[in-house]
Amino acid sequence: MKSARPLLAFGAHPDDVEFGCGGIIAREAEAGRAVHFIICSHGEAGTNGTPAQRTAESKKAARVLGATCEFLKLDGDAHLEVRAAHALKLAGIIRRLRPAVVLAPSLEQNQHPDHYRLGQLVRDASRLARYGGPAHAIDQLFFYAVTPEAEPAGVPPVLIDLSAPGVVATWTAAMEAHASQLRTRNYVELQLARARVHGLRAGLEYAQPLFPNDPLVFDSLAAVTRSARRF
Amino acid sequence: MKSARPLLAFGAHPDDVEFGCGGIIAREAEAGRAVHFIICSHGEAGTNGTPAQRTAESKKAARVLGATCEFLKLDGDAHLEVRAAHALKLAGIIRRLRPAVVLAPSLEQNQHPDHYRLGQLVRDASRLARYGGPAHAIDQLFFYAVTPEAEPAGVPPVLIDLSAPGVVATWTAAMEAHASQLRTRNYVELQLARARVHGLRAGLEYAQPLFPNDPLVFDSLAAVTRSARRF
Amino acid sequence: MKSARPLLAFGAHPDDVEFGCGGIIAREAEAGRAVHFIICSHGEAGTNGTPAQRTAESKKAARVLGATCEFLKLDGDAHLEVRAAHALKLAGIIRRLRPAVVLAPSLEQNQHPDHYRLGQLVRDASRLARYGGPAHAIDQLFFYAVTPEAEPAGVPPVLIDLSAPGVVATWTAAMEAHASQLRTRNYVELQLARARVHGLRAGLEYAQPLFPNDPLVFDSLAAVTRSARRF
Amino acid sequence: MKSARPLLAFGAHPDDVEFGCGGIIAREAEAGRAVHFIICSHGEAGTNGTPAQRTAESKKAARVLGATCEFLKLDGDAHLEVRAAHALKLAGIIRRLRPAVVLAPSLEQNQHPDHYRLGQLVRDASRLARYGGPAHAIDQLFFYAVTPEAEPAGVPPVLIDLSAPGVVATWTAAMEAHASQLRTRNYVELQLARARVHGLRAGLEYAQPLFPNDPLVFDSLAAVTRSARRF
Amino acid sequence: MKSARPLLAFGAHPDDVEFGCGGIIAREAEAGRAVHFIICSHGEAGTNGTPAQRTAESKKAARVLGATCEFLKLDGDAHLEVRAAHALKLAGIIRRLRPAVVLAPSLEQNQHPDHYRLGQLVRDASRLARYGGPAHAIDQLFFYAVTPEAEPAGVPPVLIDLSAPGVVATWTAAMEAHASQLRTRNYVELQLARARVHGLRAGLEYAQPLFPNDPLVFDSLAAVTRSARRF
Amino acid sequence: MKSARPLLAFGAHPDDVEFGCGGIIAREAEAGRAVHFIICSHGEAGTNGTPAQRTAESKKAARVLGATCEFLKLDGDAHLEVRAAHALKLAGIIRRLRPAVVLAPSLEQNQHPDHYRLGQLVRDASRLARYGGPAHAIDQLFFYAVTPEAEPAGVPPVLIDLSAPGVVATWTAAMEAHASQLRTRNYVELQLARARVHGLRAGLEYAQPLFPNDPLVFDSLAAVTRSARRF
Secondary structure (H helix, E strand, O other), X not given: OOOOOOEEEEEOOOOHHHHHHXXXXXXXXXXXXXXXXXXXXXXXXXXXXXXXHHHHHHHXXXXXXXOEEEEOOOOOOOOOOOOHHHHHHHHHHHHHHOOOEEEEEOOOOOOOHHHHHHHHHHHHHHHHOOOOOOOOOOOEEEEEOOOHHHOOOOOOOEEEEOOOOOHHHHHHHHHHOOHHHHOOOOHHHHHHHHHHHHHHHOOOOOEEEEXXXXXXXXXXXXXXXXXXXXX | OOOOOOEEEEEOOOOHHHHHHHHHHHHHHHOOOOEEEEEOOOOOOOOOOOHHHHHHHHHHHHHHHOOEEEEOOOOOOOOOOOOHHHHHXXXXXXXXXXXXXXXXXXXXXXXXXXXXXXXHHHHHXXXXXXXXXXXXXXXXXXXXXXXXXXXXXXXXXXXXXXXOOOHHHHHHHHHHXXXXXXXXXXXXXXXXXXXXXXXXXXXXXXXXXXXXXXXXXXXXXXXXXXXXXXX | OOOOOOEEEEEOOOOHHHHHHHHHHHHHHHOOOOEEEEEOOOOOOOOOOOHHHHHHHHHHHHHHHXXXXXXXXXXXXXXXXXXXXXXXXXXXXXXXXXXXXXXXXXXXXXXXXXXXXXXXXXXXXXXXXXXXXXXXXXXXXEEEOOOXXXXXXXXXXXXXXXXXXXHHHHHHHHHHOOHHHHOOOOHHHHHHHHHHXXXXXXXXXXXXXXXXXXXEEEOOHHHHOOOOOOO | OOOOOOEEEEEOOOOHHHHHHHHHHHHHXXXXXXXXXXXXXXXXXXXXXXXXXXXXXXXXHHHHHOOEEEEOOOOOOOOOOOOHHHHHHHHHHHHHHOOOEEEEEOOOOOOOHHHHHHHHXXXXXXXXXXXXXXXXOOOEEEEEOOOHHHOOOOOOOEEEEOXXXXXXXXXXXXXXXXXXXXXXXXXXXXXXXXXXXXXXXXXXXXXXXXXXXXXXXXXXXXXHOOOOOOO | OOOOOOEXXXXXXXXXXXXXXXXXXXXXXXXXXXXXXXXXXXXXXXXXXXXXXXXXXXXHHHHHHOOEEEEOOOOOOOOOOOOHHHHHHHHHHHHHHOOOEEEEEOOOOOOOHHHHHHHHHHHHHHHHOOOOOOOOOOOEEEEEOOOHHHOOOOOOOEEEEOOOOOHHHHHHHHHHOOHHHHOOOOHHHHHHHHHHHHHHHOOOOOEEEEEEOOOEEEOOHHHHOOOXXXX | OOOOOOEEEEEOOOOHXXXXXXXXXXXXXXXXXXXXEEEOOOOOOOOOOOHHHHHHHHHHXXXXXXXXXXXXXXXXXXXXXXXXXXXXXXXXXXXXXXXXXXXXXXXOOOOOHHHHHHHHHHHHHHHHOOOOXXXXXXXXXXXXXXXXXXXXXXXXXXEEEOOOOOHHHHHHHHHHOOHHHHOOOXXXXXXXXXXXXXXXXXXXXXXXXXXXXXXXXXXXXXXXOOOOOOO
């Protein structure tokens, strides 16, 4: 049975969550957490793949990862704007689904503009959902980085260990479900190489980084004494 | 019975650990973790208190917190320098005591020079202890801030909740053990006000911040889903 | 008689100015400076208080501080957007009122979105008011921080000493005028603890920080030789 | 008669103060403030000029500016190290001379190593002078930038207006007193162009920047309402 | 004959390109590169000059520099907003003109809001032009700084040497073509002083800085071994 | 025949240059540039390998890359300190060898202390070599990152394309020459994964980053128009 406190991951395009934090999703779902994706376009401005193909790929990838997904209409692929109405709409989703953890694309601006704008909207929505009613305060908002240059500079990230058996295989299968996007570029290899670098830094086979928006609160240091950084 | 994986806290002066992270020490010791202090001077250059008084105050404060302490001779109060021999000496202590977590003063340079220099030495020592033999890789190095301006800018900290009954009272008693230092300044009130501000930001009564030197590694997000930030 | 060169403070919600820089307002008004607030919503999206209550609280608080206030219609609470038309409207207010000093919420983005967006609008407005006619160049734009996480990182602020008799009492009364906002949270205590920490750092009873947008220009260093930082 | 609260300026080489903040020195001395230079080498490792020539040039430049100067032996030109003994020696000078304002080379590391190391030593000395006895707490430490790349990035500086009649002429004469250093490079023109750029930004003929180490503390905003930034 | 791979420079107002990177334009055009300007307003909100005058000045300045120019209607002077439609329109221009290098105003927000917003739009457009069809990937996007405070902090820029005979004279003539803007301010002198400071830092007569948006890619270090920094 | 303007690379340990920038060395040597290594310890404090073994491995690796190497005695492995005498000794080497380009470990402090301290010493030495006689001004100092966390944050690097046939094979052979260091860790795989990530970001097979210490100076933009960044 899935946990009552779900993880909610937002993506601007059908493959953003899979490429940016799919290994973590695989790990969390396998550990029994309910995971739900909100995908804010059908990738209709991309070079490859029709909206129908990309929608199908997204659903398949979510199924592979053990997550559910839904599509949300905002401004459309390559057209996303930072509008108050969007933030309030996302806040409404947070109020309704009451997630413990929310994941969103990072705020670094030198990436696809839909990515960082969605990150801004989710950050604002997470705050707005705390006011008025029915209010919901999430536990933590983390940012993920779809591409290497989207990783925030100068902040030690939280690393999630992906070394458990099957996690990377599941993640790889989810990325490969986005077949239309893999015709011309080595996106899967890029993400696996990134996860290998992050993992090797910490003495792990593979790891993916998350970037916390707010302080991490702990009852004691017992929760945080499993680093194994070696180089 | 105390945990086999101790916490090791370094201070440049007899009261640095108590003022900078004493609430966290109280919390960890109460939770059953062995805590040991390495104090690198007797405060002999301070305005108030003789070295003998300050040594006694330090021992009393450690006892109040449930920790043990020892004094280490480096260059003396106000004379600390960043020497390779010091880093290697501290690495030797880490090799011997094999702590899980190490605490040291932050690296921000606009504070007492002994503070940030000790922070640099402990950071280097934690790395050097991983090489040669007998090697010991700690789980995590955290920095604490003795004063507000020593908090690193722009990095969301780890907050440890000090709201459990008795924690703040124990911490306050430990700070007040440094009676010689409280004649002219409101250091205790300053630290309690800081902990109140950090706590209120997160919906807690009191909290103290720590600043991780390296990525925090987790098996899953289950460990980090207890933030309750409200404002 | 009030000074001919007024201070103009912008707030996104009825209580932002009071919580973020109310002590400074009390100090300036008491010193004889005309202070005027532009409040850009009636707090209609908040958890507590009706727009009518909040409007009345705002007027009372301004009166307590010795300031005047008016409400400006932009997009409404939780709906503020960065529109060129808003910046030009604010520039029009600056052209009309010709303030010497302007205060606005800080630009840090991890706070209520109305706060940092209003900060951006006021910054742009202060610049736009210098072009075309009737042009007005303000002396200085300062940002205030409504909450601790809104303080810009890594920049030494300007601190205004609030230790003069009556200043903190007046400020506290102004915060308490926002009674509807104090039912569930210790906002007043949070702000007093912050001002205590800022003050103690500088050897003062209480102080509030401001963050300059531009270089501070002085005829000589005589103006800036009253720091008394002690810790 | 000179003010009882002197300005103390530290330089690593005989011409650092003149090139980095000589216009400000001219302005302060003319306004009646006692100014004293501590020069920490005779420039003996430079390309041009003998130690004797450079010492004479320094004395002449100080005289032109209306300041007094003395030479302090630390490690010698190009040999300066960050030693605790040096910081304590500089603290001793601060205890003795009891300056209100201290000026030192900036901490940016991509400049001559003697510059940023002296900056570190003076920063530490200013703090150490507050402890033990006879203690002296200065009002403010400012950093100056000998060359453009030594200006700290991202911090709005304090600008001192050099537009009053005679100030730039006096400063220029003081720079030209270092004749041995002007054989091969346009240092004077470089500094005047810098001051022109800083001034024009603020609507002034000429200005030089200073970078505060700590918060600036004011009784009210009346002291800081003379910015006139225009572009 | 002009190069087949043109340089495309975007400006928010008729004189932005000339003041911010006109020396570089003069150098590139003289070296045989085709240069084209896209000017996104007629300066109709400025203090001086009618739209007709400013259009004529712009055309004259482009001619002096050896460039061509066209005007693009977005939101008008002082009204520019960050709209997805604008980014897509600019991406369309990039798809059509297929430039090798694109120049845009920097992203620093403490400048005229039209400047940094246009910089954001051009950055997003350069990325969006790579997707869909007909796709065009530019070689490099550089930012230029219209005023000193618009230079990004903390990043070593690319400097283009303007010391070749005639380059500064051509640039000066192009700035002076904007006669309506020079009635009240020394903009030309400001820019020449800036270029002198940047040049003198590198041992050159004059230089202007550019700030790369992405990594610079080289086949070998042979391309980058002509620095001559001296101070 | 080798170029008359050599590349000089400094390493703290026998394998630092090979792991941190060995691909670039392979590329430059193959392109005909003389490359020389200065290695500042024999790795005598490491976990694996005797000084004799490591010296032999270093010589073999340099030979594989087409470089020459020499060992320099400073303080020994894990003992390096920032001493003025060291910087002056390194400046003497620069004066003697007159390199065009110098490579040194990066200044990021969260790595082996010998690395960043050597980086500081080389930076200072490159500057000190410009003064006195016989002076030598290098064209450019670049920093390399031995490990991922040593990459400076927030600065777009210079990327050198390693996609030419044979370059990665030569580099791999040079890393594998350090056989004693490869018993327990996947250092070679880590570096190849890093180079793959850097390359894929720019549309290249493999690339390594360098971080410039100073502005890059170019005669025109023709030199910098070969970026091909794609994601």
